[in-house]
Amino acid sequence: MFSNLKEQPADKILALMQMYKDDPRETKIDLGVGVYKDASGNTPVMRAVKAAERRLVEEQESKAYVGLLGDPAFSDGMIDLILGDAVGRANIAAAATPGGTGAVRQAFEMIRLANPDARVFVSDPTWPNHLSILKYLGMEAVPYRYFDGETRGVNFGGMIEDLGGLRAGDVVLLHGCCHNPTGANLNLTQWQEVIDVLNAKGAIPMIDIAYQGFGDGLQADAAATRLVAGSVPECLIAASCSKNFGVYRERTGLLMAIGQDSGLRAVTQGTLAFLNRQNYSFPPDHGARVVTMILQDEALRADWAAELEDVRNSMLGLRSDLAGELQRLSGSDRFGFLAQHRGMFSRLGAAPELVEKLRVEHGIYMVGDSRLNIAGLNAKTIPILAKAIIDVGI
CATH class of the missing domain: 3.40.640.10 (Type I PLP-dependent aspartate aminotransferase-like (Major domain))
Structure with missing residues (x-):
């Protein structure tokens, strides 16, 4: 039976994650995987989630x-x-x-x-x-x-x-x-x-x-x-x-x-x-x-909503900062769409060969269709990404 199985196409995002892990460059930037990251590059457990889990451990009496x-x-x-x-x-x-x-x-x-x-x-x-x-x-x-x-x-x-x-x-x-x-x-x-x-x-x-x-x-x-x-x-x-x-x-x-x-x-x-x-x-x-x-729970919900709002505002700030840095370097407002987009992702509209050039020459990893995870950035990496985008000709 197993001999009849065919190799399935690899998930492009998971393959990109592996390539990033294998890259020895200290300056590499991961903008591919679709998870939120804080300024330290971590995906934290939210405060309200931790509090609810502690309560759950104490109160739950069955796993039926x-x-x-x-x-x-x-x-x-x-x-x-x-x-x-x-x-x-x-x-x-x-x-x-x-x-x-x-x-x-x-x-x-x-x-x-x-x-x-x-x-x-x-x-x-x-x-x-x-x-x-x-x-x-x-x-x-x-x-x-x-x-x-x-x-x-x-x-x-x-x-x-x-x-x-x-x-x-x-x-x-x-x-x-x-x-x-x-x-x-x-x-x-x-x-x-x-x-x-x-x-x-x-x-x-x-x-x-x-x-x-x-x-x-x-x-x-x-x-x-x-x-x-x-x-x-x-x-x-x-x-x-x-x-x-x-x-x-x-x-x-x-x-x-x-x-x-x-x-x-x-x-x-x-x-x-x-x-x-x-x-x-x-x-x-x-x-x-x-x-x-x-x-x-009123208190947990309020704390969760407040932390979520901090996350949202952080991403909006990253968008604005990246758009601003690209405007400074390019002398044009053609990247203004980055500040207008919403959520974790934006699509640069760059050809796959330019996305590959970003990876090979600058250690910047994003999905081949030029989708980048805004939450993968921080104040240190925004200037690096902006310069790389201009250097490869996007």
């Missing part, structure tokens, strides 16, 4: 299974955080998942189960794992224009034109905030226009929201998702706690299925439970339990 859908209190807390009062709770089915990736996978599984002919429209570019999972499941992915390589903003006209090819029952995958890999986001007026197209075509939005709180704040980052959820007959939302709670390795996520027909909630909830059972049975609980404790 929680349930196929996870702890309902976790679902309730995350629904409140992401949707507020945009949608009535009776219209929302939800299931805990192993991270945001697990939520994305289960959402695709539900789409395939409900409508095997559905096409999934994805932004060009998008997070590579979206495309990888769709391909593995044998689902058709249709790209729609999104990133403008000239302005480094959103090609909104191209996006709307491509969404004009939707058929009833198709799904459109959208990034709730802090678009990965570009950092370029729609404004609320544009979101409303997308909603109008979806409703006119009978298409279903699926929102991947992995960075709430990293862009313009917890409420502002949720505004588009809330607008969509309250404006369409049905939608799916895949949410991650990895970034905004810093619980990457605990694999903490949630999938929500929202419909205006509350009579369908029971069968939808049952389908989510069925899909969990087929895939991994019971979702992990530790991270979800910690997140729930933080969201339910």
Whole structure:
């Protein structure tokens, strides 16, 4: 049997991480891996997470299974955080998942189960794992224009034109905030226009929201998702706690299925439970339990929100400083988009050969499509990166 297996393509980001580890240069800079780093290059455990874990160790009396859908209190807390009062709770089915990736996978599984002919429209570019999972499941992915390589903003006209090819029952995958890999986001007026197209075509939005709180704040980052959820007959939302709670390795996520027909909630909830059972049975609980404790405790929640705001402002500062240094060195404002983008990532719009030149000549590691992790920078490395960008001719 094993002799029939074929070697699978290596994950480009994981391969980049290994290349970085093997590079002996002391001046090397890692801008590839998608995790938040502080000024010391560490990914710290948030204060509220540490406090909740200490309490959990003292109070938890069992490690027995929680349930196929996870702890309902976790679902309730995350629904409140992401949707507020945009949608009535009776219209929302939800299931805990192993991270945001697990939520994305289960959402695709539900789409395939409900409508095997559905096409999934994805932004060009998008997070590579979206495309990888769709391909593995044998689902058709249709790209729609999104990133403008000239302005480094959103090609909104191209996006709307491509969404004009939707058929009833198709799904459109959208990034709730802090678009990965570009950092370029729609404004609320544009979101409303997308909603109008979806409703006119009978298409279903699926929102991947992995960075709430990293862009313009917890409420502002949720505004588009809330607008969509309250404006369409049905939608799916895949949410991650990895970034905004810093619980990457605990694999903490949630999938929500929202419909205006509350009579369908029971069968939808049952389908989510069925899909969990087929895939991994019971979702992990530790991270979800910690997140729930933080969201339910007024003091922990306030401390978490304050630390998250510090993280957000730090990244905004790094963006501004990098854009400013590049303006000083280049004598132009062509890198001003870096200060306008939001989240951990920006896409420089540089050709792969220039990205490779950055790695070979300057020890600067970023994904081949020129996505860089802003959180991988600090005051010392910003001038180094800026000079390297100018030197290679970006």
